[in-house]
Amino acid sequence: MKEKMNQLMKDKLFLVMLVLGLLTIVAAAGAVTIRRGNGLQDGNPYYQAEDNGQLIAEDQKPELPIAGSSEADAKENAPKTAENEISQKEMGKQVHEEKGEDGAEEAVRPAGAGNDAAEALVLNFTDASRLGWPVQGNVLLGYSMDSTIYFPTLDQYKCNPGMVIQSEVSAPVCTPADSRVVEIGSNEEIGNYVVLDLGNEYLATCGQLKEIPVVENEYLEQGQLLGYVAEPTKYYSIEGTNVYFQLSKESKPLDPLDYLE
Numbered sequence: 001m002k003e004k005m006n007q008l009m010k011d012k013l014f015l016v017m018l019v020l021g022l023l024t025i026v027a028a029a030g031a032v033t034i035r036r037g038n039g040l041q042d043g044n045p046y047y048q049a050e051d052n053g054q055l056i057a058e059d060q061k062p063e064l065p066i067a068g069s070s071e072a073d074a075k076e077n078a079p080k081t082a083e084n085e086i087s088q089k090e091m092g093k094q095v096h097e098e099k100g101e102d103g104a105e106e107a108v109r110p111a112g113a114g115n116d117a118a119e120a121l122v123l124n125f126t127d128a129s130r131l132g133w134p135v136q137g138n139v140l141l142g143y144s145m146d147s148t149i150y151f152p153t154l155d156q157y158k159c160n161p162g163m164v165i166q167s168e169v170s171a172p173v174c175t176p177a178d179s180r181v182v183e184i185g186s187n188e189e190i191g192n193y194v195v196l197d198l199g200n201e202y203l204a205t206c207g208q209l210k211e212i213p214v215v216e217n218e219y220l221e222q223g224q225l226l227g228y229v230a231e232p233t234k235y236y237s238i239e240g241t242n243v244y245f246q247l248s249k250e251s252k253p254l255d256p257l258d259y260l261e
Helices: 002-042 071-077 082-098
Strands: 139-141 144-151 156-160 163-166 172-174 179-187 191-199 202-210 225-229 242-249 252-254
Touching: 191 225
Parallel strands: none
Antiparallel strands: 139 163, 144 156, 163 242, 172 225, 179 191, 191 202, 202 225, 202 242, 242 252
16 A cells, blocks of 8 residues: 555656646746847848849840940840840741742732743834744745645735745744733644734734743743644645734724735
């Protein structure tokens, strides 16, 4: 029984000592807090930044480029903003569009016109103008509207509104004057043909052609390739290979020899 009492007393004494120790620790912590509070009241509670001669919120202005400095240095020092970057991109795009792949500036062309598009010519054919020969050769059948002439293949006499010029198959045929192509067609008598507007209601027709490289509404310069000589049609089998050439004004036939050089 005594041993149990002694043990109980020891336990109570241990608990008392533990409580006193905890109270001592709490009291010491409170004293430290009070001292710190007094120190803050005597001094400045805010953090003191080191004074380097500049305000914290002061705007930092970029330095201006010095006269004589390179353009690259000036660009390096300049502030980069989204607006500047967009402007530079647009400027680069504009320069790229104005220059070709080789860097050389190109002239602005109308919409739909290619680099090889022929320019419109001023067509001003007059009574004093002269024509170039579409091919070089003898005249097999001349112009004749006042009287009839003999056509060997047809074995008959009739008027001829044009002239038939001797040539060879596949010989090149040249444009007789500056002109615009108004019609490309074909018929039994003169085969494939091209009608040219010379200006002032003058029209020239070249027939017995093949491999025609031109198109309607295309402008052609004098001497430009118009096509090649084809095999003669059945209307000129006896006369042989030729080019049919006709000139008219206001739909009235004219003698081409009066205008050929």
